[in-house]
Amino acid sequence: MIKLIGFEIFGHSLFKDGTLFSIRTENKNTQQSISRVNHLNQSLSINKIVGIVGINATGKSTLMRIFKGLNDLYLFDRSIDQTELNKALRSKNNSIQVKAFLASDDNKIFKINTDFKEIHNEDSVSWIITDEKIFKKKAKYISKNEYFSFDEKNAECLSKNEQFSFDKKKYFDRNKSLSEQSKSVIKPNDSVFRIVLDDNDKRGFVLSTVEITDVNVPRTFSDQTPRELLKYLDPSIEYLTYKRNKEGKIISCSLKFKNSDEIIHGSNFNEVTSYLSSGTIKGITLFFEFVVALRRGATLLVDEIELHINKQIARDFIGLFSDPTINKNGATLIYSTHYIELTDDLRRNDEEYILKRNTYSELTRLSDKIDRNDLKNSEFFQNNMLGGTAPSYSRLQNLKDSIRSTM
Incomplete structure (x- = not known):
């Protein structure tokens, strides 16, 4: 399986040039931390x-959209305007450069x-690719103390x-290596990585809930929400079941609470959600996305993971990905949060x-x-020891002064 590991970006109007985001581990793997990778x-x-972690308007959602968009562009043959990049790319001077890093489980790196150029039309903006260079090689063993389970003999370190x-x-050069036939097929807003990939290469999915962060859109299971999940989220619910037609579309829902003879019916999930709390709906939705990602071995993006749900529920759901008995297919969770206390559950500094x-x-x-561990991660953020991780005290005082002047 080929996965997007990370990217470095230049020319974006929001991010500092050279901004690098990666899910590759940086710290040494030890016997204590090996279960988390x-x-x-x-x-x-x-x-x-x-x-x-970051205060409002720092670009957490945009960062996730870029990651999702690059994955769809390179691995799933989508054009730029069919990906999140269409929303996420905003340039300083009409061009953006991206270095994307991918790797596979059969040792390809x-x-x-990719050079992106912004095209201004009369009433819209679009993006094309003006240059693209693809480097490829076989992976080589990194060290003798990383706890890998393969034959180390004669491996290059x-x-x-x-x-x-x-x-x-x-x-592989987009402008020089393409055949004339390929040039006629590849559009300016397509990546040529599809030509480098083998047809039998399995591509890693990136799933995202970013687009539904601000709206509580319910996701549903095939026939019923697991009773164990309902008991965890809201013990007063006895069951929540669904019926679907041949196309898989929900045609009816049934909700029943304990100690009640009434069964609430609806033609879709939305019609019964008015009887459920916002936290229960978000919990069902998140759990559904988590299960799908864990089964596929996908990378899941969740923006503002604490929205609508209890802090402990967020903690418990995040913990599903670190449980080696559950996360058996190589899934990764990327989440953003304003609950800095959640960072105290992380065991590796390269997870944050x-x-x-x-x-x-x-x-x-x-x-x-x-490189110290005598303080909790949350204390670093709360005390603003890194700078820019907590709201400014002076700005708060200015805000209070403006309120006082109107009283």
């Missing part, structure tokens, strides 16, 4: 959980350098930084990113800033 191939391990170093003279904004948003991996 997935080994993708001989040289790469990726985190099962990645948290993004890729780097894709490389550092982590060397894994994505390529021969600068060997690459901090977004702060000055002129541009700056993304920092906690492992690059902190």
Whole structure:
């Protein structure tokens, strides 16, 4: 399976040039932390959980949209205007450069350098690809203490930084390597990575709930919401079942509460949700997305994971991805949150990113800033020890002064 591991971006109007986001592990894997990572191939391990913390308007949602959009562009043959990139790309001067990093479980490693150009039409803006270079090589063993389960004999040892170093003279060039027939098929808003991929290569899914962050859209199971889930979220519910037609569309729902003879019927899920709390609906929706991602071994993006639900429920759901008895297929959860207490559950500093904004948003991996463990992660954020992770006290005082002046 080929997965998008991360990307580095230049020219975006929101992010500082060179902003790098990656799910690849940076810290050394130890016997205590090895259960929290997935080994993708001989040289790469990726985190099962990645948290993004930042105050409002720092770009958490945009970061996720870029990740999802690049995955669909490169691995699922989507044109730019069919992906999240159409919303997420905003340039400083009409161009954006992206370095994307991908790897597979059969030891292939890729780097894709893509130049995007903004095209202004009369009443709309679109994007095309003006240049694209694809580097490819076989992965090599990284060290003898990473707890990989494969034959180390005669394996070449490389550092982590060397894994994505390529021969600068060997690459597939969009403008020079395409045949005339391919040029007639590949559109300006398509990636040429589809030509480099083998037809039998399995592509890693990236699933996202970003688009439904602000609306409580229910997701439903095939025939019934698991009773164990209902008992966990709201013990007063006896069952919630669905009937579907041959096309899979829901044609009826039935909801029953304990200690009540009434059965509430509806032609779709929305008609019974008025009887459920917002937290229960969000819990059912999140759990559905989590189960799908865990079964597929996908990367799941969840923006503002705490929205509508109890902090402990968020903690418990996140914990599903770190449980090796559940996360058996190499799934990764990327979530953003305003609950900085959730960061205290992370066991590795490379599981946490901090977004702060000055002129541009700056993304920092906690492992690059902190090598001490005498304080909880949440205390670093609350005390603003990294700068820009807590609302400004002086700005709060200015806000209070403006209120006082109107009283």
